Amino acid sequence: MKDTLQKLNVLKLPWPADWQAIFGRDRALILEIGFGGGAFLRHLAHRFPEHNVVGIEISNRCLTRAEAMIAREELTNTRVVYAMAEAALHHLFTPTSLSQIHVNFPDPWFRTRHSHRRLMQRDTLDVIVNRLQPGGLFYLATDILEYAEMSHELLAETPGLDNVLAVPWAAELPERIVTKYEMKARRDGRSCYYFAYRRNQQPPPAMTAVQELPMPHLVFHSPITLDEVEASFEEKQFQPIAGTYIHFLRPWRSDRHILFETHIKEPTIEQRLALTLSLRHDGHYTLQLSTLGHPRPTEGVHLAVKLLGDWLLALHPGSETLVIKLQEDT
Numbered sequence: 001m002k003d004t005l006q007k008l009n010v011l012k013l014p015w016p017a018d019w020q021a022i023f024g025r026d027r028a029l030i031l032e033i034g035f036g037g038g039a040f041l042r043h044l045a046h047r048f049p050e051h052n053v054v055g056i057e058i059s060n061r062c063l064t065r066a067e068a069m070i071a072r073e074e075l076t077n078t079r080v081v082y083a084m085a086e087a088a089l090h091h092l093f094t095p096t097s098l099s100q101i102h103v104n105f106p107d108p109w110f111r112t113r114h115s116h117r118r119l120m121q122r123d124t125l126d127v128i129v130n131r132l133q134p135g136g137l138f139y140l141a142t143d144i145l146e147y148a149e150m151s152h153e154l155l156a157e158t159p160g161l162d163n164v165l166a167v168p169w170a171a172e173l174p175e176r177i178v179t180k181y182e183m184k185a186r187r188d189g190r191s192c193y194y195f196a197y198r199r200n201q202q203p204p205p206a207m208t209a210v211q212e213l214p215m216p217h218l219v220f221h222s223p224i225t226l227d228e229v230e231a232s233f234e235e236k237q238f239q240p241i242a243g244t245y246i247h248f249l250r251p252w253r254s255d256r257h258i259l260f261e262t263h264i265k266e267p268t269i270e271q272r273l274a275l276t277l278s279l280r281h282d283g284h285y286t287l288q289l290s291t292l293g294h295p296r297p298t299e300g301v302h303l304a305v306k307l308l309g310d311w312l313l314a315l316h317p318g319s320e321t322l323v324i325k326l327q328e329d330t
């Protein structure tokens with residue numbers, strides 16, 4: 001199994017992912033977000049052999065260790081994916097496709113984090129509700145009382161979820177195993193708070209995820225040289241529409257090309273990619289998305305090509321657009 005375990009990444013998988021093809025069978029899906037040491041993921045795999053279990057993480061170390069564990073124990077019902085929680089929930093799963101979602105000890109440094117980076121927030125909870133099937137379960141554990149209080153308030157304002165417990169949170173849940181982080185929290189004398197909610201029949205919140213579009217592309221004529229373009233470039237940042245941030249970081253020059261290193265943050269996905277300006281043999285320029293690193297041509301990428309294209313065209317009054325393949329309203 002070790003040799004066939006292919007590394008999965010939210011930016012390389014189709015949106016949504018074809019879980020039936022990945023697991024080789026069509027079963028109810030269980031998701032664990034931020035599985036860390038992987039003990040709980042392993043527990044889910046053994047406890048629910050008839051389900052397909054997906055773990056997501058942003059730590060490569062955790063992913064490598066979990067992949068080794070999956071191969072060692074031949075857990076054919078378990079796969080792990082490199083993904084931010086928000087990106088995975090929006091892009092990899094369809095509405096009502098998950099039977100359980102588990103979040104164990106997210107945001108240990110949440111007091112010092114910007115609130116928009118917390119896992120437990122309105123937008124994430126809305127997509128969790130949208131992805132759970134009716135009767136599906138959402139479990140959360142934390143060792144931070146303020147986090148428990150904040151989560152309780154958010155959950156109480158979530159009509160799509162019903163509390164399974166008779167109390168806002170429990171001091172322990174029967175049948176739960178202790179995770180690595182939890183063990184340390186208990187050793188350090190901290191209490192833990194456990195939440196269990198069930199998806200009801202209320203209509204799900206409406207979702208708008210960033211969509212994948214055709215590849216953007218711009219062809220233009222300009223008397224300007226690549227040397228002049230490179231010399232004129234200065235780092236720049238834009239927020240062309242609410243929630244979308246585009247940062248042109250630096251140019252990387254080769255003989256007939258300049259790669260513009262670009263960071264694009266959109267509401268449900270973040271990408272670091274390159275836009276390539278190429279001098280063609282007919283003397284025209286092409287500006288397009290480099291395929292380096294499997295970028296996804298989202299609206300943010302189209303906006304970035306438009307912004308960089310406008311800047312390039314403005315460098316010389318003799319510039320002229322020849323072909324423009326961009327989303328219409330960018």
Ligand SMILES: C[S@@+](CC[C@H](N)C(=O)[O-])C[C@H]1O[C@@H](n2cnc3c(N)ncnc32)[C@H](O)[C@@H]1O
Pocket residue numbers: 033034035036037056057058059062083084085086103104105106107108119179180181182
């Ligand atoms: C405090 S640790 C808890 C690990 C494990 N669940 C446990 O209980 O031992 C939080 C984990 O969540 C991961 N993580 C943090 N933010 C994340 C995000 N936005 N998406 C996915 N994983 C995330 C971290 O890499 C880390 O492994």
